[in-house]
Amino acid sequence: MSVMTFQHKLEQWQSQWSELLESLRHKGADVFHTWEPPVTEKQLTELEQKLGIALPDELKQTLAVASEAWMGWTLQHTSLVPFDANGDWGWSFQTLDWLDLWMVEDADPTRYLAFYHAHNGDSLVLDMHVQPQQPAVLSWNHETGEFQFLAPSLSEFLERVTMLYGIGAESWQYEPFVDYSGLNMNHPHTLQWRKWMDDYLHLTLEKANGTLEELIRYAQMSGEADEPLRAAFAAYEPELVLHAWQERIEQESDRGVREALMEYAGDICCSYAADWVRSLWKANSGERVNASILAYLTARCLPEQEGLALVFNELEQMEQTSRLNGYTACAWLKPFTSRKVIEWMFLGQRVSYPYDGWDRLFACSAPSAEDIWQWLGGSTVQQQVVISALAMLENVQTIFPEQAQLQHTLVLLEQQLDKAVTKKEKNLVNGAVHALNKL
Template identity: 40%
Template structure:
């Protein structure tokens, strides 16, 4: 087991270091082997003798392990996964699974609790005594992952330590647990290897590779410069070809966002087609709005989105969340003019949109003096302004807004409203 542990440790450390270089959030902790006394205390507490294989893992490998990673949000990955593998003598217990009868069976020994509350278990009744099972705390479903603990760590390590929440494993599981030879597993391993090794210098020599690199790493100035080496129409066709090859709608949305960020106004005609009855590619309403803000002249893009919202409002009450999801990318004060007579309680979402619409002092003064719902929205918006948002150009402007807030505080009746006003005043202090 010591040789196994040394091999796993080398691979985990390389993985975590490589992921850190890509901007991933990572954590790794590997304790020394557990001592005999520690194991004896655990067995006494549990009133069982640990399976020999698991005992060896703890005493010859490590008494406690945690490896975790999460990729940057801009990474477009083929499966919705992150990484988490671990065990520890301090986590060993017999969970109740909200079922007293199952707890009494003392069949499943928990060795790791995932961040969302799911559990990794040893099935003590299995032929090996260490068959690894995942338990999903929301659905109370059990899923076989491997016939032994050693096989489980081997397989998960090969997959880049994916886990340990319920939606992570199904992509890679077959009848007998994690299947390293399945189509999805092969695809994921190839993707992860390329993600960790492909450089911009290599990618920029081939347009399709450059698109792959951008999917994996997002758009920045260096990526933009690499695309600038190619003909704009060629780049547009390549992005469209890539998007049309994808079946998952969320993936298509993400790809088209990247395309818009790269092409900008060069994708204007493509974006206009998205508003037609025969779009070049199907995207969600929010992504269509984002691309309109990114690639069309502001007047044209905003006009299209506002007309869409007005049509929607005729069918159903317009929510702040719906409006914010499509208007936030514009960051335009013109949105404030449109939304003034559209807002309503509850105002959640509207306050966020207000912040993103670049309000001026005159806008804030106007809304603080308007109807109750407008006043509540701007008060909430003031309390969530970004720290770097420059609102006031003079002390006179700042005092004018504070005076209006203090007047609102004097007339406020509800405790919740008073708290919101005080929070806004603290923000402007």
Template identity: 40%
Template sequence: MKERFATWAEQWVILLERLERRRARVRPLAIKPPAEEEELLEAERRLGIALPQAVREILREGSREVNVTWWLPDWTIVRFSSSGDFGWSLDDMEWPDFGGDLDEAGGRYLAFYCAHNGDYVLFDREKDPENPAVVGWDHETDEFVLLAPSFQEYIERVTALSCIGAECCEYESYCDGHGLDLQGEAALGWTAWIEQYLSTTLADAASSLDKLVLYASMHGLEAERVKEAFDEYDSAIVLREWQHRLESESESYRKKEWCVLLAGTVGPVAADWVRSLWRDASHSYSLAGEPLHYLTAACLPVAEGLYLVCGELERTDEDRKISGFTANGALWFFRNRAALPWMEKHVSFPIDGWDSLFAVCEPEWSDVGQWLAGNDVQRQTAVSGLGIMIRGKASPSGEPDAALLINLLELVKQQSVLRKEKERVDLVLSHFAADWR
């Protein structure tokens, strides 16, 4: 077992090193020393059973606690598990409180790992208490999924799958009636994808547009060299490639990520196509809401894009006031003070969402003064928006009229009724007024 564990540990080290080189987020690998006999006995006293011999062997000759955790970057487009969350802990072994009828199976399921969302990975002692199977439990559905016939086999299979996450939604697509199936279609697809992710270089990918598109979907466009590689191809052909990906994308939440890649590589070249999406709501790309708003902000002139999105907001909420969260969600992508005149007309209480939008529109100090001199909702929105900017280490542009702004802020404070409103003004004054004076 010592040799087997050393091989696993080496595989985990290599995996995390390769992921980190690809800018994935990685937690330091945690491998604690093997469990001492007294520690095993103490755990057995706490649990009220003798630990299964097969489990004892791994804890005693391998490690009492292991944790492998990683996440792919947010920009990565992947149809498989996008994070790793794997391990065990002698100290955390427990008899879980399932509640309801499941608690009648007391003594059968021994949890040895809890996923970030509350799902458990457990030993199922029913058939073989000395060499129990490993199952996953979904805390939302109360369903169990067989992962492997033994602890050792569980470690082997999950390690082969790059230590995929412990949440049921992460591994259920890889399971059949016998547990994690390494030869199943989903597992083979995932292992091929992650190996491409870890090994393909930009130089390799740039040799063909198909490879380059795949590389960008894995690694995003943050590196300027990726955008330069796309410049070697005709922009109209690149646009068609992204359009094809959007048409074939079945998951709506991934469409926004394809739109980011499209806008980042062809941008204004896609303007006429984006306009056509607004003219024909029945288009085959199924783009609406966030993906369409993003493309509009990224590919059209600011004034034209704002006209389209603001018009949609007014039509959608024709018979009621527009909420700040709705407005923020639709206009956030513009990040432009040109949205402020429209906001002035529609801002309303509660200001949640409106204040975030004010901040992200990157106002000038002249805009701040105008809003502070406006009606109550405009004043409160501007003050709260300034607080958001302060927390984000941002500041309005231009030269402030310090005396005017201090007077306006102090007036807002005098007119404020709620303590939190006064505290917002104090935050802004304490941050800016020292420099103004």
């Protein structure tokens, strides 16, 4: 590649990168972008003297465009992103140096020139031994010390990583797309990823509205079942909608994505998916879907009384073999946001130390002022659960619609503060008082 051609490509890539990041930002992704002024001839000369080599032409030209370029993105709905992908790519004059291989015996200290460092400690490097003027790009895993061939040159790497929408730079990010030739643009995973990202960036509800298959694909891209999307699905027979979701779920090989699709199916189909959810409960425990997914679908699709009965029974069976912990109970019962959960906890005297998880479950189960007073008058652990939960409440004004209710609660908390012995207990009460005094 000639000097002018590479410079022209750098300009094209910069334009593509800027357009990509702007498009992702509009889609709600978190993006970052640093583009520093180019290096000077003096800086380049001093760096070459420090490194003891002449820098490859492509690297020089890259630094002449920007001394440092740091770009990346993270999508919000990570559960549905293929390969757990995120974006991270660039280069840096400031950190350009020989890779430190102190842990490798007899390693050549002047072979691998690191031009970019990922957040996790992995690095992108140039192999300066094979072709010093056009070195290959490798990924270095800082935990294993292993190298992974990515491209035969810096220009080829930038071309390929651009086609992959900037994926990287932690070494595991490249693994689905790599073979003996490096990042392979014809690899099945590459084609799958590029198709997914193209849909994510360009598929609209208007374009997807023609078929259920496309609507489901749009739901994957949008990441939420908002009113316009619900309305689009409502134009079809509910049985057809559920069947289409079930087919899509069965086709998905990635368990994480499959379970996320099940959540979306529950959001869209609601009570029409009740029999399907009941069938999930009948599966053997080892074949069931993730507990949090099953709990979510149960709360979303079954009548509350039926759904809670199933979950209560599940948890009570667990209690037969070991004491139920708050995190497990919260995972199963949080989706219901029901006061009946608070009653189940209180009457069964289920909360215990450590109470982590129980406080979160109390806070998200639509407690009333009367519930809070009852727990403040309960056992020591019940008191600490509700006091901790008060600092987590998001609907305080709904719980205490009258000022007198709030004042009575504050009086009860002052009594708790008087009884507190340890600094931790006092801080817990003060946190609850501070949260309520914000009203």
